[in-house]
Amino acid sequence: MNAAVEPSDKELVELRIPSRPEWVALARLAAATVANRLHFSIEEIEDVKLAVAEACTAVIQHEGHGEFIDLTCEALSDLLRIRVRDSGRHGLQRSEAPNMNFDEARIAGLGVFLIRTLMDEVSYDVSPQTGTDLLMAKRLGVPGH
Amino acid sequence: MQEREQARRDRKRTRALFERFIERRKRYAQSDQTPEPEYEGLREELVVVHLNLVRFLAVRFANRGEPLDDLVQVGTVGLLKAIDRFDLDRGVEFTTYATPTIVGEIKRYFRDKGWAVKVPRRLQELNLAVNRASDKLAISLGRSPTVTELAQHLQAGEDEILEAQELGQAYNLLSLDSEVSGEADKKSQTLADTVGVADAGLELLEDRANLEQAFGVLSGRERVIIYLRFYESVSQTEIAKRLNVSQMHVSRLQAKALEKLRAVLAD
Numbered sequence: 001m002n003a004a005v006e007p008s009d010k011e012l013v014e015l016r017i018p019s020r021p022e023w024v025a026l027a028r029l030a031a032a033t034v035a036n037r038l039h040f041s042i043e044e045i046e047d048v049k050l051a052v053a054e055a056c057t058a059v060i061q062h063e064g065h066g067e068f069i070d071l072t073c074e075a076l077s078d079l080l081r082i083r084v085r086d087s088g089r090h091g092l093q094r095s096e097a098p099n100m101n102f103d104e105a106r107i108a109g110l111g112v113f114l115i116r117t118l119m120d121e122v123s124y125d126v127s128p129q130t131g132t133d134l135l136m137a138k139r140l141g142v143p144g145h
Numbered sequence: 146m147q148e149r150e151q152a153r154r155d156r157k158r159t160r161a162l163f164e165r166f167i168e169r170r171k172r173y174a175q176s177d178q179t180p181e182p183e184y185e186g187l188r189e190e191l192v193v194v195h196l197n198l199v200r201f202l203a204v205r206f207a208n209r210g211e212p213l214d215d216l217v218q219v220g221t222v223g224l225l226k227a228i229d230r231f232d233l234d235r236g237v238e239f240t241t242y243a244t245p246t247i248v249g250e251i252k253r254y255f256r257d258k259g260w261a262v263k264v265p266r267r268l269q270e271l272n273l274a275v276n277r278a279s280d281k282l283a284i285s286l287g288r289s290p291t292v293t294e295l296a297q298h299l300q301a302g303e304d305e306i307l308e309a310q311e312l313g314q315a316y317n318l319l320s321l322d323s324e325v326s327g328e329a330d331k332k333s334q335t336l337a338d339t340v341g342v343a344d345a346g347l348e349l350l351e352d353r354a355n356l357e358q359a360f361g362v363l364s365g366r367e368r369v370i371i372y373l374r375f376y377e378s379v380s381q382t383e384i385a386k387r388l389n390v391s392q393m394h395v396s397r398l399q400a401k402a403l404e405k406l407r408a409v410l411a412d
Contacts, residue, residue, distance in 0.1 A: 025304040042261045043252070050205055110201055113244040 011075040016068050024056045027071045034073040035080055038140055047118040051136060054111040055084035059132045066131060078140040086131025162191055163233055191228050198240055199224050202247050209255060210267060216251055223250030271309035274299055362409050367402035374399060
């Protein structure tokens, strides 16, 4: 019934949200919609939503984060690729390097562990200059997640 | 950097705990000796030290409709498994090692509870509730209600309302062949497998295998109708509204579908 339109070779969704917790739900919903287009199972979709929420939270928790979060969802026949990026930073100098306290750093780190268990591939880059830039991918029908 | 200092001390202490624990664990693994209380004590201490990790992870799954306490409990089972398998030679921090085990245990719990079937059902119910409440509030307010008003009225989150409106409809149209079980080693279960058979209208359908086969003769639309009507107990009028056809048409399609099912099962 819901397979009326098959995704073409590649579909791209880009979303820019304010870097605030109340907008994270929109990022979750956008990613869920793209995952649903690829016919991911309900559990897989829930995993994707959780991973996106964790990634957004990591961006927001990073001190000196920018005004926006840029979310990019790429649907490639059996692969969902998502990028969550801190955007619109004012560009901190190295001397002003964010002073994350240990607990924050640890919690942001735990978020990444969690993302790793939910997605098939994760890579990220965190720096005082560019903030958080996280890439993750999930393949359709990979068991064990 | 007092916190950092504290964290370093904590980590050192955890490592020392693991050293003592693993040394004993290996010793007991090679003998039939009953572990001394000290061993259990160390194990317990390791659990306590890492309960925050379990809570951190359990909270992330708390919006899926199971009590947080239960999730912490099953998460702790995962933690114990990780403690019993961890080795310092692995070259990874225990937290890294334990996270997938704890998450795995929590997810298994949801699977055992048939969560993948419940989610669409909960969203569908909320979707219906939103429609009803929205009609009701429109009358009392004299205008269309806001999402905030609906959320208050239904005691649900605003996110949930939006999601139910959006996804509730999508899930309504899930094919009965949709997989509802994520277990890799089991034969995957489809929605059709989970359709209840106790209904008066479907008394004939006692055998699940037969049922599954029988559903094959139905068209997509007939399946949806039978599913909504007998599994979700949705009225014909409501089904008609969802499928954007007349109630008479639903009635005819339902009769035809039941006739087809009976014919197949009579063979």
